[in-house]
Amino acid sequence: MDLIIVVPIMLPILTGFLLGIIKPNYNNRNTIIISSTILNFILILYIILFKHNVSFHIVKINEFLDIYLMPDNIGKIFATLVSALWILTTFYSIDYMGNQKNLNKFFMFFMITEGVTIGIAFSGNLITLYLFYELLTLSTFPLVIEKGSEKALQAGKKYLIYSFFGATMVLFGIILLFSQTQNLAFTPGGIVGSVPMGNPNFYLFIYILLFLGFGVKAALVPFHSWLPSAMVAPTPVSSLLHAVAVVKSGIFALGRMTYYILGWEVIEHTKGNDYMLILVLITILMGSFLAIHQQNLKKRLAYSTISQLGYIMLGLVIFENSSYIGGMLHMLFHATIKITLFFCVGAIMHYENKTELKEIEGIGKRMPKTMLSFTVASICLIGIPPMNGFVSKWFLAIGGLERGNYFVPIILLLSALLTAAYLIPIISSAFFKGKPAHDVEVSEPNNFMLVPIVLLAVLNVILGFFPNALITMIQSAASKLF
């Protein structure tokens, strides 16, 4: 019965192909995708609650090409996140994309992407992860260029080239690694530690290749520029790319590589993480600084993502228990926060046709619930206690201090200030500028859009107040690593 863990991957993919083949009309399509995403969420919950230590070989071609699934705690958390946010995005997209033609193609790739992302979460070895990682590029590409304009195609091309470049570096690293270990299975603590340690510089080279390669999807500076360009995608896609599907897959893969393949002790021995720490800190600061200068709301959020991803990567280059927990928490919290922010901006774009900061004066009076959710999510992202962003940053800061890196908390604080600097202007101009409230007619988005937004905002607050269940789960994974 271990076969059941293949279902959450195959169900969305098959649903996608079904859409492509039967080409249903608007109503039937909505029924199909909503029921498929919800069913998938239930399946994943079932697997988390009742299936422990399951694993499944899909195909085993030879010792390295072994497509193998083995969801552990971290994988299950990631899969839950993906499937839960996918349901909300599905509802949101139905309203956002409306009733234009050829949406079957869009939703086909939308569904396939869900399956592929869950595949990344469930991967049991590096080659399976790599397979799904490549498929992710291919399945998200049509979503990025959904508009079909020349600009969209250009952005899509950039996305493809960056992604394949990263994947090629990864492949190089995997080949070198495999020649040493003959094994690519995810093992807590890494697989390299168990074979005789050769030249540390060799492993340093592998580490840097893998880190930079996966870092492309995780928008690590200097490989970040595809992410703002990919903002030409429709908002539901942008929010998914940012919150779960693409950048988090990059992060997730980095986590697997660091803690389950090379092992942090090996990396620390090579001092590779110190070099990467520099890049990560640059990523945090540069993302924030660039965000301040963006007038386009989506671009502003895009650069904000780059900066926030840097936070998560802190947990992957500072090898402390608290850093790891902080990084993983921030991976989840940033997902729920950023998707809320994007949904709000998307609602403004869709209903008011406004994309720039200066255009949205007084929008808070017109869409109070939407903008209130935006405000809540902003406060979470800035990390004001007791919001969820605070919890994860707290762990990250503690981790840095335990390692003796005193500049980590300083940079975290500085970046929090910068976060405020690029989010508060949006809120203040939405609520405190423009016409007085009694002159403005309230016009909230359709419930398909509004309900996911409000739900997510509430979820953020709840996670901030009660993060302990999550922390315990991550701690149980971390205890095997440290």
Place this chain on the structure above:
Amino acid sequence: MIKFIPLINILILILFSFIILITKKEKNVKLMSFASNIITFLLSILLLTRVLLEDFIVLNLGKNNSLLGIQFYIGSSEAVISLTFTFVMLMILWFSNSSVKKEVSEIRISFFYILINILLASLLGVIYSNDLFNSYVFIEVSTLSACGLIILKDKKENIKATVKYLIMSTIGSGLVLMAIAYIYSITGHLNITNINEVIVSSYQSHQNAVLIILGLFTVGLGIKSAVFPLHSWLPDAHSSAPTPASAALSALVIKVYVFMLIKILFRMFTYEIVNSFIIMDIILLLGSMGMIFGSIMAIFQKELKRMIAYSSVAQMGYIVFGIGLGTISGTAIATYHIIGHAVTKSSLFLISGLMIEKTSSKKIEDLKGIGREMPITLGLFTLGAFSMVGIPILPGFISKWYLSLACIEVGRVPLILIILASSLLNVLYYFPIIINGFFGNENLDGKIYKSKKIELSRLIPIFFLVLSIILVGAFSSKLINLF
């Protein structure tokens, strides 16, 4: 009886080509050709099963060990390659059943089938032969029949391409013949096994002669198999030929010469001998250059078939690269790539033929939006391209992976960069076709869904070829262990 299958295969094909010559009705011509190819395909399966049991089969014709006695040697790589070739040729024939009329004038159709039969017979002959002279004869036959296939379309460009091909490959044959004469004068044998016995004990006293022989074989066979700087005839020839012929030329013909090079380098000489000469490094260099420059030139092509032809140059680079590593694993992966590329390139050529037929334009830029008009066809093309780019499980990825491991084995890690760079370059020329085919408003404007749909029956052989791409990937470890 099974021992005689190699001979029967060749004879049946030639015999049927004579029967086709005196057959009048087009329908019967096709039937004959198809029947003979099915027989060889089935016999090749039988042959493979036997070889798997017995490791190898040797068939002597004429007196044993006599000077001009013909000897066939079928080991597992020969058996697998012959099965692949007969399979691919069968699919090409099936495809040509409905399409050959569109490119070849009616009076020449029976010529097409005669040439295809003779071509396959000679290719199998080169693969099976274990003596140099016999191989040489088959090489010449294959070259001439390939020329005939190119010129069937009798347009100006075809004649030009054929003359170019003929001249180049005659030079190649000349060099091979010289090498054979040299080796005969040193060893007094033409049988590869016998030469091997003599040369192992005496090569040290003929260092320079051996170097010259290796050089002659490499350049001579290199011209014929379009190894990088000697490839200039290939794009013209392969792009101007009728589509089924292009598929056969690109997928099969250039491969047998490189396979013969493998036999000469590693079976006639040995790994030990060839590795002591500089020639292996040169082969490695040629392979690397082919992988990079073949791809770069493919990027700049404006015509679809020329692009795919240049991609063949790059793919030959992989094979030559594997040979140049001079190890058993390198050779195994080169042999694997011969098979993987045979199925991939034949399907890509056949698909491109369909697209060219429907759009009636050779240009890549006219293929924009083709994904709306011919979704299934471009979908199959996409799968083939994925293999070229190296998506895991497909043969292209397997070749890349094992080639890289083989590089590490001989301690040449930087060479992996060439392999990876080449696969990135593949993305640059295959993906734009797919992207512009399926996506982009400008590209899709005014295109009517499935308006240029191909009847499903014409797609069946391509389906089989694409399926075999996946199978070659899925059974890669079993295949590679055979070689």
